[in-house]
Structures are given as structure tokens and as C-alpha cells.
Amino acid sequence: MIAVTREEDKAVIRLAGDNIVAASVAALRSKMRGIVQDGVRELVVDLTGVQMVDSSGIGLLISAHNSLRKVGGRLAVVHASAEILELFQTMRMHQHFSVSGN
Amino acid sequence: MTHPARVECAMRTALPASLQAIEEFFVEFRRQQSALPHGGSWFTAELLVREALTNAVLHGCHADPRRLVRCVLRLKGRRLLIAVEDDGDGFDWRAAWSHPAALTDCSGRGIGILRKYANHVRYNDRGNVVAIVKRLC
Numbered sequence: 001m002i003a004v005t006r007e008e009d010k011a012v013i014r015l016a017g018d019n020i021v022a023a024s025v026a027a028l029r030s031k032m033r034g035i036v037q038d039g040v041r042e043l044v045v046d047l048t049g050v051q052m053v054d055s056s057g058i059g060l061l062i063s064a065h066n067s068l069r070k071v072g073g074r075l076a077v078v079h080a081s082a083e084i085l086e087l088f089q090t091m092r093m094h095q096h097f098s099v100s101g102n
Numbered sequence: 103m104t105h106p107a108r109v110e111c112a113m114r115t116a117l118p119a120s121l122q123a124i125e126e127f128f129v130e131f132r133r134q135q136s137a138l139p140h141g142g143s144w145f146t147a148e149l150l151v152r153e154a155l156t157n158a159v160l161h162g163c164h165a166d167p168r169r170l171v172r173c174v175l176r177l178k179g180r181r182l183l184i185a186v187e188d189d190g191d192g193f194d195w196r197a198a199w200s201h202p203a204a205l206t207d208c209s210g211r212g213i214g215i216l217r218k219y220a221n222h223v224r225y226n227d228r229g230n231v232v233a234i235v236k237r238l239c
Contacts, residue, residue, distance in 0.1 A: 022156045023121035052145070054152045055211035063208040083145035090218055091211060 002031050009073075010042040011035050017049035020057030032064045041073030048079040048102075058091055065097045074098075111138060113175040117155075119163030119188065124155050127173070138177065143238035146219050147182055151175065153212040154186040154232050162188035162230055177238075184234040192229030 003014045013031065018024055035043060043064065047053075053061075065075040076098040080088065085101040088094055113134060117123040128148065135144050155171060163169035174185040195213065202217075203210035216223045222235040 021125075021152060022160070023125050052148060052152070054149060054156065055215050056156065056209075058211055059208045062206065066206060066208070087149070087215075091214070092205060095205065 002028060004031065004035065006035075006040065009040055010044070011040040012044045012046055014046045014048065015050050017051070019050055019052040019054075020047075020060065021052055021054045022056040025056045025060045029060055029063070032060075033067070036064070036067050036071070036073070041068065041071060043068060043073065043075050045075070045077045046079050047077060047081070047084060050084065051081065053084050053087060058088075058093060061093065062096060076100075110179075111175075111177045114173070116170050116172045118167040119159045119169040119171050119190075120165060120167040121156070121159060123167070123171075124152070124159060127155070128152075131175075143236075147184075147236055147238065149215060150220055150234055150236055151184050151186075153215050154184055154234060157193070157212050157232070158186050158188035158190070158230075161193040162190035164190070180238045182236045182238055184236065185231070186234075187231045190230055192226075195225045195229045195232075 001016045001018065003016060005012045020028065032043070045061065061075065061077065068075050074097065077088070078100050080099060080101050082101060085099065088099045093099055111134070113131070115127060117127055131148065131151065135147070151173070155173060158171045159165055163171065169189050172187045176183040198210065198213040202214050216234060219236070220234045221237050224233045225231065
């Protein structure tokens, strides 16, 4: 389940344990697109409870980062597990946006 | 000198070429994996299997659920063999292999993950069969 909390131009997406993988990116992409179109400029993705992010999930986060940058915003990923944090570092995601662990 | 018990385990599956079927596969994968050692390595193992299956479903079979993807996982000691075959026309893995995704690209990182995380990756010429070896920690 995707939960969104919003305060002015900042939003936090909590995934409640859903993985960010090929089967789930379409729903998450739609949600993120709507949030950015609605004026959010600082988007935080909270990975608490998320066990897996695959290449499709990484692509989605890059896409969200690209969209936010075009409008002067930024993306941050928080509460990543140790394994996901290592994956992001291996794939150099931390060069795009802020990534932090549990 | 004592030798640790040699774990041998195999899982063989045929699934329809859909992303939902991949998720159903991983319910069983996680159930079986939870009974095995090498706890810290299973994230990597799942990631490699996911990338191979997703490539087969999306690029090999164009997410047509009438097509089949076959997957064999074989664990011998610390060595995990992942073999995935689809009945599609295959995809141009050579192009993906030699042109990794740029930093700002929104797709094309599946092969890059295989290259970085697997110990060995081999495709057949047609590009519809991949064999991956991962040595678990």
C-alpha cells in the first residue's frame, strides 16, 4: 500500500513494505507523477519495510529525480535497508539523489 | 578438520510470462530460501533471479502470458546456479552488455546488475537462455 503525507511543497511516500520492482513500478510511477504535477518539489521516499528494489525500481527513482530536477525540486530516499543501500551505492544512485539507511 | 555440511537444493519452475507470475514465484522462493543458510547473500540471489526473469518476461516474451519462462535454481554448497529460458525470440544481450545505461537513463540497468553482482553470466547466441553463477557468502 502506498501512503502519501503532504505538507506544502513537500511530500513523503511510504511504501508499507511493498517492494519497488517491475510488477509495482507502474502504480508508483502514476502516484509520483501526480504528486509532482500537483506542485510537490521535495519528495521523500521512505523505504521502511521494503525488502527489494530491482533495476525497474531504480529506473523509476531516476525518472522521479529527473522530473523533480526539471522543476527545481529534489528527491530523497530514506530508511533503506543495508542491502538496498549497498545496491544504490553500487549503481551510483547516491550521485543523483540523497540516499540514507535505517 | 571438520567440513561443513554440503547443502544441495534445487527448484525448477515454469511460469507464464507475466510480472505477476514473477511475484508469485518469489513467494515460494522466499519460503524455500528461509530454510537455507547464507542468510546475507539471499538479497543478491533474489536480485539476480529477478533481473533474469524480468528480462525474459519483458524483453523475451513481451509480457505475453501465453508464453512460458522456465527457471532452474540449483544450490551446491555455496554455489548457486540460476538458469532462465524463455520461448520468445531472444533479445540483443550483446548490445545491452556493451552499452551500459548512462547515469541519467531511466531503464537498462538489468544487465548492469547481473554484471556487477554475478560471478559468471552466459547467454546463448539467440539470447533466450541465460545461465548465472553466484557464489554465496
